[in-house]
Amino acid sequence: MIQVSGLTKDFIQGQEKTQVLKGIDLKIEEGEFVAIMGPSGSGKSTLLQLLGGLDLPSAGEILINDQIITKMTEKERTIFRRKNAGFVFQNYQLLPNLTVEENIAFPLHADGNITGETRKGMDDLIAAVGLEGLDKKRANLLSGGQQQRVAIARALVNNPSVLLADEPTGNLDRAKAEEILVLFSSFHRKKKQTIVMVTHDIFAAGFADRIILFRDGVIDKVIARKDGDYAKYLANFMA
Numbered sequence: 325m326i327q328v329s330g331l332t333k334d335f336i337q338g339q340e341k342t343q344v345l346k347g348i349d350l351k352i353e354e355g356e357f358v359a360i361m362g363p364s365g366s367g368k369s370t371l372l373q374l375l376g377g378l379d380l381p382s383a384g385e386i387l388i389n390d391q392i393i394t395k396m397t398e399k400e401r402t403i404f405r406r407k408n409a410g411f412v413f414q415n416y417q418l419l420p421n422l423t424v425e426e427n428i429a430f431p432l433h434a435d436g437n438i439t440g441e442t443r444k445g446m447d448d449l450i451a452a453v454g455l456e457g458l459d460k461k462r463a464n465l466l467s468g469g470q471q472q473r474v475a476i477a478r479a480l481v482n483n484p485s486v487l488l489a490d491e492p493t494g495n496l497d498r499a500k501a502e503e504i505l506v507l508f509s510s511f512h513r514k515k516k517q518t519i520v521m522v523t524h525d526i527f528a529a530g531f532a533d534r535i536i537l538f539r540d541g542v543i544d545k546v547i548a549r550k551d552g553d554y555a556k557y558l559a560n561f562m563a
């Protein structure tokens with residue numbers, strides 16, 4: 325479970341302070357698939373970074389699996405993240421000189437335990453994201469869509485209980501996006517994984533149990549699949 329309370333984030337540049345998150349309260353159940361949508365600059369990536377413990381808030385608290393990550397030291401947060409979270413960054417952040425498989429295995433290498441079984445798991449993952457035959461190719465020689473799929477495989481390689489994905493299908497065509505979303509859904513169902521996915525794409529958001537609409541650093545509206553509003557909302561958006 326993810327529980328966020330009173331979360332604010334200010335960025336200070338010179339004399340100017342901008343409040344990007346203005347008090348977020350949010351509860352995401354274990355095994356829930358949530359999509360976050362909202363205009364560019366509304367604070368979606370900032371929230372995701374905080375949920376992943378990659379940055380600290382200016383105020384407020386984040387609880388993940390009963391642990392207060394905002395009170396941990398940086399080292400504790402790093403260990404917590406490696407064990408519990410998978411992150412797909414908006415700009416992928418692959419290591420350009422490593423191969424596809426080295427990039428994907430990176431979270432496992434850090435733990436130093438590539439066994440035969442994880443090797444097999446990795447091969448399955450490479451196939452699942454549609455990168456067969458590219459495992460030995462260097463990341464800087466891949467197309468944008470291929471890089472995005474490496475980033476997705478890397479985020480899933482350690483079976484994280486929480487997957488935080490920032491525009492994971494932003495660079496994929498509809499067919500590839502659908503394959504990735506089906507993969508997310510199956511991880512989510514089989515492994516009770518919690519997914520928080522930022523997206524601009526209503527098609528992608530339609531895979532989520534709840535859609536959280538963000539506006540200017542606050543939660544504007546939450547729409548759950550079981551609400552009558554959900555289908556109407558999606559339909560309006562598509563119109």
Ligand SMILES: Nc1ncnc2c1ncn2[C@@H]1O[C@H](COP(=O)(O)OP(=O)(O)OP(=O)(O)O)[C@@H](O)[C@H]1O
Pocket residue numbers: 335336337344362363364365366367368369370371414
């Ligand atoms: N490190 C930073 N320093 C200063 N300002 C920042 C920093 N990171 C983000 N911001 C500002 O915070 C605001 C929210 O940024 P954020 O990246 O969270 O938006 P977003 O909703 O993810 O947008 P997009 O849909 O374009 O990815 C923006 O105005 C951005 O300029």
Ligand SMILES: [Mg+2]
Pocket residue numbers: 368369370414490
């Ligand atoms: Mg963003």
